[in-house]
Amino acid sequence: MESTTNIRPLQTQDLPAYFRLRTALWPDSVACFEREVSEILNRGHLASFVAQREEELVGFVEVSLRAYAEGCDSSPVGYLEGWYVAPAYRGVGIGRRLVEAAEDWARAKGCTEMASDTELNNIQSQQAHISLDYQEVERIVCFRKSL
Numbered sequence: 001m002e003s004t005t006n007i008r009p010l011q012t013q014d015l016p017a018y019f020r021l022r023t024a025l026w027p028d029s030v031a032c033f034e035r036e037v038s039e040i041l042n043r044g045h046l047a048s049f050v051a052q053r054e055e056e057l058v059g060f061v062e063v064s065l066r067a068y069a070e071g072c073d074s075s076p077v078g079y080l081e082g083w084y085v086a087p088a089y090r091g092v093g094i095g096r097r098l099v100e101a102a103e104d105w106a107r108a109k110g111c112t113e114m115a116s117d118t119e120l121n122n123i124q125s126q127q128a129h130i131s132l133d134y135q136e137v138e139r140i141v142c143f144r145k146s147l
């Protein structure tokens, strides 16, 4: 098991490094960064765990409580909102340990199920989810409309 990396909750002093990691996963999230990170740090329905290797942050997972998730029959459900490991550190078990931290958080909040999603063309993420015992339950098409 990968053990030189420390998995721990996000802290205020992580924010510059966290901004870089989060932007690597979600380039469009820059404008929402302050608001969303403030929700995480206030420890409500959203949490983030980071992977620290020596002085460097190399990955994170964001987990929320959702009232409903596709394929689930309990509520609330722990939901993997974002999951990222920097390319140089992939494939050694850091992603697995991040998800385990997210699952422990959800379990402590009373959840009995976890859920997640990924894009149809993100085959690597789909395979990684399956390796972590997540079963595919549905494929959906998303829409939007300006009001």
Ligand SMILES: CC(C)(COP(=O)(O)OP(=O)(O)OC[C@H]1O[C@@H](n2cnc3c(N)ncnc32)[C@H](O)[C@@H]1OP(=O)(O)O)[C@@H](O)C(=O)NCCC(=O)NCCS
Pocket (backbone or CB within 6 Å): 025, 081, 082, 083, 084, 085, 086, 089, 090, 091, 092, 093, 094, 095, 096, 097, 117, 118, 122, 124, 125, 127, 128, 129, 131, 132
């Ligand atoms: C998905 C991601 C977070 C996995 O992180 P990681 O540190 O490489 O994951 P791990 O090394 O802990 O691997 C976890 C399991 O997934 C499997 N896995 C990971 N990457 C895989 C890949 N590219 N292809 C097939 N299986 C893969 C591993 O074999 C492992 O299973 P095992 O323990 O049974 O061997 C990382 O690849 C990533 O950041 N990808 C880009 C962002 C992304 O797509 N995020 C998910 C959608 S939000």
